[in-house]
Amino acid sequence: MPAMPLRQSRLVLAAAALALLAGCGSLSGTAPRVLDAITPYKVEVVQGNFVSREQVEALQKGMTTDQVRQVLGTPLVTSLFHGERWDYVFTLKRQGLAPQQRRLTVWFANGMMDRVEGDTMPSESEFVTTLDNKRKTGKIPPLEATEEQLRAFSSKQPAAPVATPAVPAATAPATNYPPLEPAAR
Numbered sequence: 001m002p003a004m005p006l007r008q009s010r011l012v013l014a015a016a017a018l019a020l021l022a023g024c025g026s027l028s029g030t031a032p033r034v035l036d037a038i039t040p041y042k043v044e045v046v047q048g049n050f051v052s053r054e055q056v057e058a059l060q061k062g063m064t065t066d067q068v069r070q071v072l073g074t075p076l077v078t079s080l081f082h083g084e085r086w087d088y089v090f091t092l093k094r095q096g097l098a099p100q101q102r103r104l105t106v107w108f109a110n111g112m113m114d115r116v117e118g119d120t121m122p123s124e125s126e127f128v129t130t131l132d133n134k135r136k137t138g139k140i141p142p143l144e145a146t147e148e149q150l151r152a153f154s155s156k157q158p159a160a161p162v163a164t165p166a167v168p169a170a171t172a173p174a175t176n177y178p179p180l181e182p183a184a185r
Helices: 006-024 029-037 055-056 065-072 124-129 147-156
Strands: 044-046 084-094 098-109 111-118
Touching: 006 065, 065 098, 065 111
Parallel strands: none
Antiparallel strands: 044 084, 084 098, 098 111
């Protein structure tokens, strides 16, 4: 049987690979399960300023721009055309969850805060619970030892006197040091 040239063997391999790939879509029962198990990693994207309900409640009409900046932080969006408006936008995109987006707009009149408009903001504790959804809830181990456990532990450990090792003279720290500046001439 004559040997096929290299070019023809590559064409045969490419055609076989395409045939195998085309056959993957025909497995109606197992393909969806396999494809659901293999998903690419998506990076969590956090953008903007998180503003809590406590921060919004701390705002008062008549506050200066510096006072508002101390409470809410630097706004994400400021406009040259709308100098009396600050926009705080927060977005969070996580794999397997719907994206979260919250907006808050602070309006100023003559350098003093006039009003606040926007979404209802969660409290800090509510926001933290939405972030911590990957941790498995299980039985929390006790964090304190009982009196019986302490007695059992102390009876296992012999009370040995603690001796400090003697330091040889060669490794003892120096008590006097050479001068930092040379002697005057």
